[in-house]
Amino acid sequence: MMARSSRDYDESDVRIRPNRRGSRPRSKDRPAHEDAVPGQVITVDRGRYTTLVGDGSDRHVVMAMRARELGRKGIVVGDRVDVVGDTSGAEGSLARIVRVQPRETVLRRTADDTDPVERVLVANADQLVVVSALANPEPRPRLIDRCLVAAYDAGMEPLLVLTKADLTDPGPFLDQYAPLSVRHVVTARRDVGTDGLDALREALSGRVSVLVGHSGVGKSTLVNALVPQALRATGVVNDVTGRGRHTSSSAVALALPDDDGWVIDTPGVRSFGLAHVDLSRIVHHFADLEPGTARCPRGCTHDEPECGLDAWVASGDAGPAGAARLDSLRRLLRARSAPTTD
Ligand SMILES: Nc1nc2c(ncn2[C@@H]2O[C@H](COP(=O)(O)OP(=O)(O)OP(=O)(O)O)[C@@H](O)[C@H]2O)c(=O)[nH]1
Numbered sequence: 349m350m351a352r353s354s355r356d357y358d359e360s361d362v363r364i365r366p367n368r369r370g371s372r373p374r375s376k377d378r379p380a381h382e383d384a385v386p387g388q389v390i391t392v393d394r395g396r397y398t399t400l401v402g403d404g405s406d407r408h409v410v411m412a413m414r415a416r417e418l419g420r421k422g423i424v425v426g427d428r429v430d431v432v433g434d435t436s437g438a439e440g441s442l443a444r445i446v447r448v449q450p451r452e453t454v455l456r457r458t459a460d461d462t463d464p465v466e467r468v469l470v471a472n473a474d475q476l477v478v479v480s481a482l483a484n485p486e487p488r489p490r491l492i493d494r495c496l497v498a499a500y501d502a503g504m505e506p507l508l509v510l511t512k513a514d515l516t517d518p519g520p521f522l523d524q525y526a527p528l529s530v531r532h533v534v535t536a537r538r539d540v541g542t543d544g545l546d547a548l549r550e551a552l553s554g555r556v557s558v559l560v561g562h563s564g565v566g567k568s569t570l571v572n573a574l575v576p577q578a579l580r581a582t583g584v585v586n587d588v589t590g591r592g593r594h595t596s597s598s599a600v601a602l603a604l605p606d607d608d609g610w611v612i613d614t615p616g617v618r619s620f621g622l623a624h625v626d627l628s629r630i631v632h633h634f635a636d637l638e639p640g641t642a643r644c645p646r647g648c649t650h651d652e653p654e655c656g657l658d659a660w661v662a663s664g665d666a667g668p669a670g671a672a673r674l675d676s677l678r679r680l681l682r683a684r685s686a687p688t689t690d
């Protein structure tokens with residue numbers, strides 16, 4: 349993909365305003381740089397940070413690079429930053445990010461479960477939307493479980509979105525996940541549009557939601573329905589959800605209509621490495637199994653003959669999916685000592 353420039357934006361939709369340096373009110377918590385403007389990173393492409401600055405009608409997109417003084421500090425989609433230099437957003441202009449504000453949440457993943465290099469995917473999101481098709485492609489419960497663990501570990505609330513209910517009855521899948529009490533929305537393609545969109549909009553309302561899912565589950569279809577083209581121009585990049593974008597490794601933040609929150613679309617995931625998650629904490633993220641650990645011996649790894657979880661599951665306390673969930677937990681625990689393709 350070509351490096352993006354401000355030309356990639358539909359300029360009729362992007363308000364370009366002269367830089368109003370000096371006219372901003374000064375406050376106690378103003379940035380260290382006199383002229384810095386606060387902004388939010390909406391996408392990253394090879395060292396160029398597309399940053400949204402300004403409020404209301406003055407809101408516009410600025411292309412920025414990192415200032416040398418930031419050192420090696422990473423900047424990711426969702427980061428709140430201070431920008432200096434030419435923040436006009438004019439074609440060909442390039443501003444500098446001089447500061448990254450402390451992050452409220454951090455969604456991480458590693459390439460596999462033993463990879464020591466963790467990658468921060470997105471900052472400051474509060475909801476992780478795990479998109480899975482009910483059929484075509486088949487749901488991948490172990491990948492879903494991994495995403496749930498990542499969400500809880502990041503302090504984000506998970507939401508399951510189950511697509512393609514027009515192809516199969518969602519009942520059996522929902523029964524499996526019911527003991528988890530994770531919120532969920534079911535969508536289906538109908539002759540006229542998509543069922544379930546209103547419920548999805550409600551679940552996304554006012555929040556910053558990261559969408560993750562395996563390729564082909566219908567994530568782009570949902571994003572296109574949620575975010576009209578006009579908004580996408582200010583929220584970002586033309587045709588960002590087209591297939592081509594998935595060659596990019598970056599997420600893209602898109603404003604929902606009426607400023608009712610953000611969706612952050614991520615490239616399709618094949619795996620979700622969890623090398624960064626403390627091994628002893630993993631079981632706490634399996635809410636349906638966790639109470640059963642009361643019967644475990646001290647220091648139980650939950651993958652040993654004395655583990656109390658087998659009896660917990662056998663007695664039905666973890667619900668109908670208990671055995672599959674315990675299997676998922678143990679695979680996850682074992683994967684921490686060997687690479688996995690789950
Ligand atoms: N039957 C049915 N098909 C759907 C539905 N939603 C999306 N699809 C189809 O599923 C295929 C994949 O949809 P996309 O939206 O491209 O999926 P994606 O998750 O963005 O996949 P990548 O672009 O590969 O990451 C397309 O052929 C869609 O038309 C649905 O609710 N029902």
Ligand SMILES: [Zn+2]
Binds near residue numbers: 645650654655656657
């Ligand atoms: Zn145990």
